[in-house]
Amino acid sequence: MKNIIFVTAAILAAATAAQADTMMTKGKGMGQAATQVVQVGEGHMIMGLNTTYATYEMESADDPMQGMSGPCFGAMEVMAGKVSGGGNCAFTHANGDMASIKWTATGMSPEGAITGDWEVTGGTGKWMGATGGGTFSSLTDQATGASENSVEGEVNLN
Secondary structure, X not given: OHHHHHXXXXXXXXXXXXXXXEEEEEEEEEEEEEEEEEEEEOOEEEEEEEEEEEEEEEOOOOOOOOOOEEEEEEEEEEEOOEEEEEEEEEEEOOOOOEEEEEEEEEEEOOOOOEEEEEEEEXXXXXXXXXXXXXXXXXXXXXXXXXXXEEEEEEEEEO
């Protein structure tokens, strides 16, 4: 009987230690975009998107995305007011850890910001095995290429 209690306690302790550390994330990435737009027809365009983020400034200094930087690539189609498409980002933290993020466009604001969902797909270091995601709104100044990407959600680090 004592062995069963000990084994059960050991399993519970291991399961608790293995649980992910969930953190809320909210902030903005500042970068430079190079967007190629192909006008297919009236109300129909295809966009190639390439943005390099210099840094992410998050609301909390403890946010795992604080200070991350790197490129995002993707393609999007806007047809009859409907938006589809997506891409990937490879962000690097100052300590060298990398995060892989997948994004999916779901809409466009009246100001022209691309809106959608993002999802952590893995990485290295603290991002290895990480999960999570949330929403984004990315607005690019077409004249200068300056881009601001607002993100909100949660990240689960293992």
